Amino acid sequence: MDSTGRTYPFSAIVGQEEMKRGLLLNAVNPRLSGVLIRGEKGTAKSTAVRALAALLPEIEVVEGCVYSCDPRDVSTMCADCRQKVEGGEKLPYRKRKMKVVELPVSATEDRVVGTLDIEQAIKKGEKHFEPGILAQANRGLLYVDEVNLLDDHIVDVLLDSAAMGVNTVEREGVSFTHPASFILVGTMNPEEGELRPQLLDRFGLCVNISGILDPLERVEVVRRRSQFEADPEGFSHLWEGEEIKLRQKIDEAIKLLPQVEIKEEILFLIARIAIEMGVDGHRADLVMMKAAKTTAALEGKEEVSEEDVRRSANLALVHRMRRKPFQELAIDQEKLQGVWGAQQRPNHHHAHSHAHNHSHAHNHSHVHKGNHS
């Protein structure tokens, strides 16, 4: 963001395709539960996350509810809204963009989880809960810049609600629970220390990014950046068309996602990848499947292809590989290829590259169809 409050357009970010895809997938499917972006300074991590805000879809929220409850889903409502619905009341609602809520590294625990409402306590002598950042983040995106520098006890709190989608408060005389389901997006520079394994696992996807090496692309980065800084208004205007297209693509994908099918054999492929690659637990399988479905939806397809799995595997696996202590977060690509090799018949390599091209061509036609309809 520059001084006028303009955000650099997402579509104007040069390169860093994996990062952009990780973010877009989450915009389409919040169930992917976020993405962790690891990379050196100056790799447009924060820019990309903030830029994503402009692309997030609209959601329906209950008017006046601090937790932005979904008027159509009683199961995830806060106690207040639920009570009203159960009492036969019709909840007023409105549409608004999904929010990005930033969790500053210096935030205190009471600000994050919520605390005793001071005004009500003193004025009325009553105990009420004052919601914190987790309440604001419900059904939105919670962004933590420098997530690896977060205080330990704040991380503990995050772990709890990120896992359950519920924030349970038992502190300072208040006992309260409310929905807190959010897309957790974190950025970090691994040189300043790693994340705790438990928190790492809470991020659905993970991307390792590095500076762009291609000189032409580098020049382009600088060119666009200086353009933006000189005239943010004009620059944003220039990219408006691209942004609209991207927003449409996301909207289409959201609509398509529930219809995306996944074949049994693809599920087995996913399970085999997880086993062969030696991941911890089962979250990797689930995320791989969801990411593959979402990838298909983003490309306007109703069925998950092997290629979709291939494109999601990296994002879902990189931070879940069982590592030797302190080993870098990385994927043994050869091994991953090996799983594919086993999947396909020996002389399939050639055939496969065809399939690859084919599916691309296929995608494009679908996307176009989608846009016109």
Add this chain to the structure above:
Amino acid sequence: MTRQKSYLYPFTALVGQEKLKRALLLNAVNQRLGGILVRGEKGTAKSTAVRALAALLPEIEVVKGCPYSCDPGKEESLCPFCREQLKGGQLQRTFRPVRMVELPVSATEDRLVGSLDFEYAIKYGRPRFEPGLLARAHRGIIYVDEVNLLDDHLVDSLLDAAAMGMNVVEREGISYTHPAEFILVGTMNPEEGELRPQLLDRFGFCVQVEGVLEPAERVEIIKRREDFDRNPVGFIEHWVEKELSLRRRIAETRKRLPSVQISREMLELASRLSAEAGVAGHRADLYMVRGSMTLAAWEGRSKILERDVYAAAELVLPHRARDISFPPPQEPQEGGGEEEENPPQEEQQVEEESDGERQENKQEDAAEGEEHEGSRQSEKLPGDLEGGEEKRETSLPSSPEEMVFTIGAPFAVKSIGDQRDRILRTGSGRRSRTKTASRAGRYIRSTMERKNNDLALDATLRAASPYQLSRKRLGVAVAIETQDIREKVREKRIGRFLLFTVDASGSMGARERMVETKGAIFSLLLDAYQKRDRIGMVAFRGQKADLLLPPTSSVERAEKLLAELPTGGKTPLSAGLARAYEVAMNHLHKDPHISPLLIIISDGKANVSMGKEKPLVELRRVAEFIAREERIKTLVVDVEEGGFLSFGLAGELARLLGGEYYKIDDLKADTLVQAVRMYL
């Protein structure tokens, strides 16, 4: 206050994890099995399984409206509320399912044990006790997710209540006692640190969970989870029959349980099994017997078979057994350093009578006498002078025999320098928990002392509330006076700054000592990681000492540097210490609250000096100088092999530094045993 409900994944829909499921079901049947600790890697449905159990818990009879869920059948142990009711005649009875109360790791003490009800006090001017989670959990289950992250003071309160079966509250002018019998269920990922032994022992059962490796089962897991996520209501409906039948089985088993008999042989088998496992105390036997009885009942038998006892032992012993230690926190690397026997230590005493000066001369002589290279592979008899001494002539920093050794197998390390201190500090890490003067950190309790303007509103209100009826309240409900103000006491885990000062000289290369040394540093790094320490690394060899790793919390980088650290050359120990001192002082300058710990890993055989003095004389001077700086703590890890001709120079160095001293083998210690020592 209100709670939010959410749909729970049905227990019966869980795929695999039979042992975990059985352990949970047994606890649902029998409330006297002491609960479960579920340990396992992330994403293995630990929490899902525990939470799913909540839906299956059987019903118990309670006094209607009693906040402590008193048992109407037990008139002798009623709470004051029920005693009052009983005086007025009959107790009103009702049935409700056993509760599972969740204790979040962010909880404050007042909510766990209960506190003064300020709303009531303001209205009526009288103090009244407001029950906390311990009251809610009476005759039920307390569930702590990530139990290893629970703060110490909460653990203490839990343990106190668990030990007595009562919650005794003496705070804020309130004195109250109520029954609090509960079982503890906890889940944890051991990568984040272990549990305190007392807490560990509270859990009746312990189950280690791992991911399923069968592709078909994995696919089933994905499918079911996705179905549930898409349509929880439909999914739950789909499983409702199975859930109901499981509930029925639990109820039947409960009825059958009193009729189960245990024979003398089976009792003996149970105690033999725990004796063989080297279990201290009798809690294990007790839980094993109860566990096998419940198992028999679960399978519809009233007679206990041997396999029941064995199955119960599998659940009761793993976290108690002395000889079945927990696996190291992470996958060990190749190499079997762990099994190695301690080298004979008796000879070490030999050198004791000789004073430092004589040792020094001897060392010099020895060094001069040794003309051969520090050839690491050469076979040497144990007790031979450690052949690492280099030639006397000044050699180039990178001598041709420079080598890089692999990292030896890691092991659990003793807790080093882990004591709470009373100085107010800032920082974030887990090595020591200290009261912090900043307004960050976890709010643990309140105090009347005024220091930080960090208002503890809840405590202040509680303090003010009893006087409200007699105070003038102008437009507010609560009039607060100065004497009511309470401030928050916050606790923050303070990491240390560990500065590894590593001897990379040629002498370290002898007989693969560097492998073991790297293993030791690596283990300390693992420990440092779990405790969120900052680390740095200074290595010295040849003529000088280098700061390889400036202070950072990236243990990964340290590990990488460690792996690449070459060995060879002379031992400029005093230069190493001086450099470490410099780094430590700089760090202190930047962050006066974090005390640096120099971990000096060397055999102490200094043979190069910075100035004109003899190496060992200079070393002594530097060491004594460092010892004068009280904020810097030191720890010497002696890597000299015990043997006939060991010099004990590292021990001498530790003495001069006024620091702790460990032989490299002393560092390896059973996690449990050391932890016990630490906390008793």
